[in-house]
Structure formats: C-alpha cells, structure tokens
Amino acid sequence: MSFFDFLNEKIAIDLGTSNTLITYKGKIVIDNPSIISIHQITGKIIAVGTEAGMMRGKINKNIKTISPFKNGVISNFDAGEKMLTTYIKRLSTFNSSIFSSSYNMIISIPCGSTEVEMRAVKESAKRLNAKKIFLIHEPIAAAIGGGIDILKPKGNMVIDIGGGTTEIAVISLGRIISGQSVKIAGNVFNEDIIYYVRESHNLHIGESMAEKIKIKIGAAVDKLEFPPDNMYAEGRDLLTGKPKQIQLSYTEIEKCLDKSITQIENAIMETLSEIPPEISADIYNSGIFLTGGGSLLRGLDERLSKSTELPVHLGDQPLKTVVKGSEIVLKNLNLYTTVLVQKENNFC
Numbered sequence: 414m415s416f417f418d419f420l421n422e423k424i425a426i427d428l429g430t431s432n433t434l435i436t437y438k439g440k441i442v443i444d445n446p447s448i449i450s451i452h453q454i455t456g457k458i459i460a461v462g463t464e465a466g467m468m469r470g471k472i473n474k475n476i477k478t479i480s481p482f483k484n485g486v487i488s489n490f491d492a493g494e495k496m497l498t499t500y501i502k503r504l505s506t507f508n509s510s511i512f513s514s515s516y517n518m519i520i521s522i523p524c525g526s527t528e529v530e531m532r533a534v535k536e537s538a539k540r541l542n543a544k545k546i547f548l549i550h551e552p553i554a555a556a557i558g559g560g561i562d563i564l565k566p567k568g569n570m571v572i573d574i575g576g577g578t579t580e581i582a583v584i585s586l587g588r589i590i591s592g593q594s595v596k597i598a599g600n601v602f603n604e605d606i607i608y609y610v611r612e613s614h615n616l617h618i619g620e621s622m623a624e625k626i627k628i629k630i631g632a633a634v635d636k637l638e639f640p641p642d643n644m645y646a647e648g649r650d651l652l653t654g655k656p657k658q659i660q661l662s663y664t665e666i667e668k669c670l671d672k673s674i675t676q677i678e679n680a681i682m683e684t685l686s687e688i689p690p691e692i693s694a695d696i697y698n699s700g701i702f703l704t705g706g707g708s709l710l711r712g713l714d715e716r717l718s719k720s721t722e723l724p725v726h727l728g729d730q731p732l733k734t735v736v737k738g739s740e741i742v743l744k745n746l747n748l749y750t751t752v753l754v755q756k757e758n759n760f761c
C-alpha cells in the first residue's frame with residue numbers, strides 16, 4: 414500500500430471565474446456560481462453561489478456582490494476564502510466531520526498563474542484544513558477529464574474556453590509543451606453583447622441579461638442548421654431613461670462576438686505554428702479537444718474546425734470536464750504525479 418492510499422478523504426476543486434465545482438467521493442457535490450454577497454460594514458456573508466448570483470445588480474449600497482476570481486485566479490482573497498469555506502462547510506452534509514478532519518485536495522489553476530497566485534490558492538486551502546494540496550493546470554485536467562490518455566508519447570491539443578480565460582495547450586507525455594492562456598472567454602463575450610446592445614439599440618443591459626442572451630441566442634457562425642428564435646431583452650433606454658424591451662436575433666450576436674472569437678483563433682494559430690513537426694503530425698490526425706462552458710456557443714466547434722482545418726471534438730459536459738479530470742488525478746496519484754504543477758514543469 415502506498416503513502417497516498419492512507420489519505421482517504423479526497424476533494425477536487427475547480428475554482429473557476431464563473432463557476433466553482435467540488436467533487437467528493439466521486440460525485441460533483443458543489444456546482445455553483447463563483448459569487449458571494451457580503452455586507453460592506455459588518456463583513457457578514459449575505460449569500461453565496463446561486464443565491465448571490467440572483468442578487469447581482471439588484472442590491473443596496475451596503476451589500477456588495479463579489480466575484481472573487483478574475484481570469485481564473487483569486488483577485489479578492491478575503492471573499493474567495495469566505496466563499497470556499499462556505500462550500501467546504503456544505504460538504505458536511507455528506508460527512509459531518511469533513512471540516513474538522515484533514516483531507517487531500519487538488520485544485521485546478523490556469524496555465525498563466527504566477528508563483529504568488531499559486532501560493533495564495535495553497536494558503537487559502539491550508540486554512541481550510543487541507544492536509545496535502547496539489548495543483549494541476551486546467552488544460553491537463555480537462556484532457557484527462559475528456560478521456561485523453563495524456564501520458565502517451567503523442568501530441569494532443571486542448572482548448573478550454575471558460576469564463577475568464579481560454580486555455581490553449583499542446584500536451585505530450587503528461588506535460589504542456591506549448592500553450593497560451595488568453596483573457597478572452599465567456600465574460601468578454603458578455604461585455605461584447607452589452608456594448609453592442611448599447612451602441613446599436615440605445616439600451617443599457619446588465620450582466621445577467623447579457624449572459625441570458627449569450628446562452629439563448631449566442632452563435633459563432635452566421636448560418637446555423639438549427640437557428641434559435643429571436644429573443645426579447647430588457648434594460649434601460651439610454652435616451653429616455655425608461656425601461657425598454659427590444660428584439661434580438663442570433664445573427665446580431667454572432668457579429669458582435671466575431672472580433673473576440675477571431676482573437677481566440679489567432680492564439681490557436683500561433684500555438685499551432687510553434688509546435689514541433691512530429692507533434693503537428695499527431696494533432697493533424699487526432700484534432701482538437703474543445704471544452705469549457707464557452708465551447709457551448711453555437712457553431713464554435715464548426716468555426717474553429719474551418720479556421721484550423723482540423724477536426725474539432727466537443728466534449729460532453731464541458732462545464733464539468735476540468736473537475737472530473739482533477740478527481741481522476743487525485744484518485745490515481747501514483748500514476749499522475751508527474752502531471753501535477755511543480756516549479757520545473759510550469760511550462761506555460
């Protein structure tokens with residue numbers, strides 16, 4: 414029996430810019446928005462997760478709604494820790510002593526994380542009583558969660574489009590050999606929609622409305638086989654100040670997202686142009702694995718396939734791939750030790 418077998422309790426965490434997912438005993442037990450509402454004066458937690466998300470843009474000046482993670486890393490330490498503590502405490506529904514006992518924890522982080530950011534994540538986890546804390550780069554976890562055997566001497570390309578970052582990585586023998594972490598992902602798509610609606614329809618919409626528009630009619634190509642119906646969007650008329658409703662089509666949203674998607678395409682092309690020819694040959698045959706919530710944008714796989722001239726495989730449950738992969742690594746540490754983040758394998 415190895416050392417790792419003695420560490421029984423295992424928790425995998427995907428601390429995403431948009432969503433926090435936690436697995437415990439092989440099940441996803443927390444799947445909530447990464448948002449917390451805090452009273453500005455007392456510091457008291459008002460709401461966490463879905464409930465806090467519903468409060469966004471609708472609360473009084475004493476209550477602040479905070480997204481503690483920006484571009485995948487903690488930007489507000491206090492709020493991030495409070496949110497994580499609440500979620501870990503919720504695990505006591507499954508094991509009443511989990512918060513007082515110590516456990517093994519794996520946390521996925523973006524490739525571009527600095528030493529300081531990684532230390533901050535580890536420190537927060539330590540204060541949550543975690544015994545051993547492992548870090549894993551998101552694309553590695555995504556590839557494993559997507560069923561790719563990354564330990565083989567074979568090149569694989571993974572693109573994970575999240576809320577804050579798009580992680581582009583070429584992996585071989587369990588290591589990222591080339592890659593980029595670009596700050597263009599779901600949140601920027603929302604900003605594009607807010608800007609477009611303001612400029613073209615004189616309507617000021619909030620973040621939640623932009624998110625709804627993206628999910629209901631967002632598209633990456635102008636011709637869809639199954640186009641969504643037009644939708645109504647509400648906000649404040651910039652000219653009269655009154656509440657107003659407009660109608661939007663998916664082709665409008667496709668146009669306003671085009672610039673950001675082109676930037677993602679450019680980063681993919683740049684990464685492809687830097688890899689060794691043997692790896693290029695592998696990727697020519699195996700194609701690209703596309704995952705993360707942003708990959709759900711209609712027609713994005715088709716568009717990326719056209720621009721790269723490569724097959725693009727869309728994973729199922731793209732919002733859960735990273736945490737699933739992290740969980741697999743934590744359960745099989747003897748096999749996957751080399752894929753964990755260590756100073757010497759921090760390539761991207």
Ligand SMILES: Nc1ncnc2c1ncn2[C@@H]1O[C@H](COP(=O)(O)OP(=O)(O)OP(=O)(O)O)[C@@H](O)[C@H]1O
Pocket residue numbers: 427428429430431432433484485486551574575576577578579598599600624627628631705706707708709710711731732
């Ligand atoms: N159907 C959909 N169409 C388009 N975008 C979607 C859809 N569903 C979810 N998203 C977007 O996916 C993003 C969240 O994806 P995901 O949970 O993979 O990211 P994250 O892990 O929170 O972020 P990051 O990896 O950048 O830290 C959000 O921007 C959300 O709006």
